[in-house]
Amino acid sequence: MCEKAVNVEAIFNENVFTMGKMKERLPRKVYAEVKNVIDHGGELSPATADVVAKAMKDWAVELGATHYTHWFQPLTGITAEKHDSFVTNPDAEGHMLMEFSGKELIKGEPDASSFPSGGLRATFEARGYTAWDCTSPAFVKKDATGAILCIPTAFCSYKGEALDKKTPLLRSMEALSQQALRIVRLFGNTEAAKVTASVGPEQEYFLVDRELYLQRKDLIYAGRTLFGAPAPKGQEMDDHYFGVIKERIGSYMKDLNEELWKLGISAKTQHNEVAPAQHELAPIFNTANIAVDHNQLVMETMKKVAARHGLACLLHEKPFAGVNGSGKHDNWSICTDNGVNMLDPGDTPNQNIQFLLVLACIIKAVDVHADLLRQSASNVGNDHRLGANEAPPAIISMFLGEQLEDVVKQLIETGEAASCKEGERLYTGVSTLPDLQKDATDRNRTSPFAFTGNKFEFRMVGSSDSIASPNTTLNAIVAEAFCEAADLLEQAENFDIAVHDLIKEYLTEHQRIIFNGNGYAEEWVAEAERRGLPNIKSMVDSVKSLTTEKAVKLYEKFHIFTKAELESRAEILYETYAKAINIEAMTMIDMAGKQLIPSVISYTTELAASISAVRDACEAADVSAQTELLLETSSLLAESKKALGTLKTVTAEAVAMEEGEGQARAYHDRVMPAMSALRAPLDKLEMIVDKELWPIPSYGDLTFEV
Numbered sequence: 001m002c003e004k005a006v007n008v009e010a011i012f013n014e015n016v017f018t019m020g021k022m023k024e025r026l027p028r029k030v031y032a033e034v035k036n037v038i039d040h041g042g043e044l045s046p047a048t049a050d051v052v053a054k055a056m057k058d059w060a061v062e063l064g065a066t067h068y069t070h071w072f073q074p075l076t077g078i079t080a081e082k083h084d085s086f087v088t089n090p091d092a093e094g095h096m097l098m099e100f101s102g103k104e105l106i107k108g109e110p111d112a113s114s115f116p117s118g119g120l121r122a123t124f125e126a127r128g129y130t131a132w133d134c135t136s137p138a139f140v141k142k143d144a145t146g147a148i149l150c151i152p153t154a155f156c157s158y159k160g161e162a163l164d165k166k167t168p169l170l171r172s173m174e175a176l177s178q179q180a181l182r183i184v185r186l187f188g189n190t191e192a193a194k195v196t197a198s199v200g201p202e203q204e205y206f207l208v209d210r211e212l213y214l215q216r217k218d219l220i221y222a223g224r225t226l227f228g229a230p231a232p233k234g235q236e237m238d239d240h241y242f243g244v245i246k247e248r249i250g251s252y253m254k255d256l257n258e259e260l261w262k263l264g265i266s267a268k269t270q271h272n273e274v275a276p277a278q279h280e281l282a283p284i285f286n287t288a289n290i291a292v293d294h295n296q297l298v299m300e301t302m303k304k305v306a307a308r309h310g311l312a313c314l315l316h317e318k319p320f321a322g323v324n325g326s327g328k329h330d331n332w333s334i335c336t337d338n339g340v341n342m343l344d345p346g347d348t349p350n351q352n353i354q355f356l357l358v359l360a361c362i363i364k365a366v367d368v369h370a371d372l373l374r375q376s377a378s379n380v381g382n383d384h385r386l387g388a389n390e391a392p393p394a395i396i397s398m399f400l401g402e403q404l405e406d407v408v409k410q411l412i413e414t415g416e417a418a419s420c421k422e423g424e425r426l427y428t429g430v431s432t433l434p435d436l437q438k439d440a441t442d443r444n445r446t447s448p449f450a451f452t453g454n455k456f457e458f459r460m461v462g463s464s465d466s467i468a469s470p471n472t473t474l475n476a477i478v479a480e481a482f483c484e485a486a487d488l489l490e491q492a493e494n495f496d497i498a499v500h501d502l503i504k505e506y507l508t509e510h511q512r513i514i515f516n517g518n519g520y521a522e523e524w525v526a527e528a529e530r531r532g533l534p535n536i537k538s539m540v541d542s543v544k545s546l547t548t549e550k551a552v553k554l555y556e557k558f559h560i561f562t563k564a565e566l567e568s569r570a571e572i573l574y575e576t577y578a579k580a581i582n583i584e585a586m587t588m589i590d591m592a593g594k595q596l597i598p599s600v601i602s603y604t605t606e607l608a609a610s611i612s613a614v615r616d617a618c619e620a621a622d623v624s625a626q627t628e629l630l631l632e633t634s635s636l637l638a639e640s641k642k643a644l645g646t647l648k649t650v651t652a653e654a655v656a657m658e659e660g661e662g663q664a665r666a667y668h669d670r671v672m673p674a675m676s677a678l679r680a681p682l683d684k685l686e687m688i689v690d691k692e693l694w695p696i697p698s699y700g701d702l703t704f705e706v
């Protein structure tokens with residue numbers, strides 16, 4: 001069956017109020033004013049805002065929109081929206097005109113008292129404002145609610161403190177732009193007026209059958225399985241990775257792509273991932289704030305489209321124990337508005353002094369602020385990947401590849417990089433196949449922070465997380481390094497000598513962060529410790545890096561976070577952790593107490609009955625198999641019951657504690673182990689108890705029956 005082909009060019013951006021549409025629909029002067037604000041910052045005059053609002057509303061209404069919303073990204077990590085219709089008061093004759101004013105476009109005031117603010121805003125002064133981020137285009141979202149005009153906004157308190165993920169990101173982009181401009185100016189680039197961070201996130205996800213999903217409270221409440229014995233087959237055959245995409249999944253991907261293209265998201269790559277039922281989607285990279293918005297839309301659309309296909313999309317970092325979890329590779333680079341990618345080494349990186357300075361600055365930034373980067377990628381789900389038995393490791397290190405590593409080595413040793421390894425020809429040995437030019441760098445899949453040709457790939461980020469924090473952090477730490485370098489070099493009497501010395505100094509001082517080996521190996525942990533690199537094992541352990549003197553100095557200097565904003569974020573992270581683990585613990589208590597243990601009891605009762613029945617029928621019959629099973633089952637049952645009791649007690653103790661670091665630690669140190677202790681005997685029991693009696697779908701059912 002082949003459905004009608006879609007015209008991708010025609011549907012692309014169909015639901016987006018693009019610059020092109022603004023140009024078409026706005027008077028020339030108004031368009032010029034808007035474009036100027038988008039490109040160079042500033043504020044729209046009220047009259048202009050009114051004209052833009054009207055054009056935007058007319059366009060949205062043509063698409064069927066009845067409402068608008070200021071679409072924002074509170075500290076919950078997901079997006080928030082409150083819809084207002086365009087409806088106004090009817091006139092005396094009962095006619096009503098749909099309206100939308102410039103004021104409504106630019107500023108909103110949702111009653112924001114229920115969003116986490118970490119103490120920044122007391123509930124009695126709950127005012128929070130949303131302000132239009134005109135650098136990310138407005139779009140129309142269509143779903144069961146109808147069509148809604150969504151205006152990307154930043155969300156701040158009455159006093160201007162950031163209550164969202166967007167505001168600090170935008171602040172960090174400005175800081176990076178200013179400092180990066182100083183660097184390019186040093187090398188004679190007088191044309192560039194702006195430098196932007198570009199981001200391309202690769203999104204991993206799982207798809208499972210919705211009917212089966214709905215039978216598992218753990219998936220519903222926690223987004224991951226809290227019980228489950230391994231399936232007979234996992235990912236050991238490597239047959240899912242890049243495997244043929246099943247019809248049902250293919251039709252999902254097709255639908256998903258079309259939805260995303262209409263929203264102007266350039267969905268590009270799709271493939272099956274390593275674990276069964278795991279897949280990936282990558283869009284083409286975009287300006288950081290737009291990429292962040294788009295990634296939120298990608299995650300939301302993935303879930304929505306899944307429901308339409310009788311599927312459920314799991315974005316959790318570790319939906320299933322024992323098979324690969326999901327991450328989000330955050331590809332990041334910095335480009336000037338006159339087309340220079342500052343991370344492009346060119347053919348001869350050893351002679352590209354600007355590139356070497358940029359590289360040295362980034363190496364310094366990552367080394368100095370490894371703890372902040374690690375923190376920016378931590379969330380509750382990611383604790384099951386980072387530092388657990390899975391990649392990437394929790395230790396931040398950088399992979400540069402053979403070519404750059406060699407250049408760096410020469411620079412450190414002799415202060416000069418006379419030569420540069422080149423990519424060789426790759427001979428296929430088949431006359432009909434072309435011989436290929438090899439990249440000078442191979443890929444290293446085990447590095448959390450890898451240079452991949454003309455960008456860095458930050459691989460630690462969790463699949464369900466917003467990519468705002470990782471990119472805010474990257475922008476900030478690199479802005480600081482650029483600033484420190486520019487402060488010195490702008491004053492230098494002899495620039496050539498000064499830049500040469502500075503590159504050598506940075507590389508020498510921070511070379512410990514470079515690691516080209518296997519990041520998954522045991523030895524690396526010991527080696528990293530020897531090098532003095534931080535190994536921050538959990539989200540709870542990572543939070544304090546936000547409020548160190550070093551972090552406060554960095555973020556205050558570039559006006560990205562105030563100390564109060566950082567403290568509030570730390571507080572929210574502790575609360576979030578405690579709440580999430582509490583939900584998991586309560587879900588386990590519920591499932592074990594009401595579903596799993598009762599079914600084990602039914603099974604033991606059946607077994608016992610069968611033993612008596614067999615004995616009654618024939619006294620000499622051998623019932624040793626049934627008796628052994630009964631003994632084993634009963635003993636695991638007793639262990640489960642006891643573990644359930646312990647989990648109830650420690651959870652009750654943790655929940656009663658005062659919110660904050662202490663409580664988060666109690667959940668991590670006491671509740672989590674109690675959860676594992678309950679899971680272990682019940683997973684063994686799943687392998688013993690009659691499949692008919694086991695009340696929830698198995699790992700095999702979930703991951704192979706899609």
Ligand code: ADP
Nearest residue numbers: 198199200201202282283284285331332333455
């Ligand atoms: P991989 O081979 O790493 O899996 P993918 O094609 O899946 O690569 O994803 C790579 C991502 O990096 C894409 O989103 C791509 O658009 C993005 N990307 C490519 N070049 C840049 C760049 N200069 N800056 C930021 N992101 C980039």
Ligand code: MG
Nearest residue numbers: 202269280282
């Ligand atoms: Mg990929």
